[in-house]
Amino acid sequence: MVRRVRPSGRCRRPRKVGAGRLRWGGEDGVSAETGPLRVWVDQDLCTGDGLCVQYAPEVFEFDVDGLAYVKADDGELRLDPGSRVDVPDHLRLDVVDAAKECPGDCIHVLRASDGVEVAGPDSGN
Numbered sequence: 001m002v003r004r005v006r007p008s009g010r011c012r013r014p015r016k017v018g019a020g021r022l023r024w025g026g027e028d029g030v031s032a033e034t035g036p037l038r039v040w041v042d043q044d045l046c047t048g049d050g051l052c053v054q055y056a057p058e059v060f061e062f063d064v065d066g067l068a069y070v071k072a073d074d075g076e077l078r079l080d081p082g083s084r085v086d087v088p089d090h091l092r093l094d095v096v097d098a099a100k101e102c103p104g105d106c107i108h109v110l111r112a113s114d115g116v117e118v119a120g121p122d123s124g125n
């Protein structure tokens, strides 16, 4: 059995989601009413563990430096610091879960309409 110890010390069991990926949560705190989302990664804090790539490989990918970057729907990594990309609707939960579980606290999910962080280290969740 795969177990993961969160920084808080709580142990949670993951559940399988599509394509064999694991999801640790289920609570997302971001409803459909939140509207379109955008996401960026702070590479200065990235540990390179790859959790985000496991959750949403369509949105997160490693570059040769071993750090995670976002990529847009053209499949190209956005390497400039602070680069933001749109979150596809069908990946909202995966991206939000990645932000909540990111060990580096470096995934920032923003409400596209006003830039308010709804998941990640500055969201207050």
Ligand code: SF4
Binding pocket: 041, 045, 046, 047, 048, 049, 050, 051, 052, 053, 060, 067, 068, 098, 101, 102, 103, 104, 105, 106, 107
């Ligand atoms: S989950 Fe966070 S720390 Fe881990 S690779 Fe992705 S961005 Fe980096």
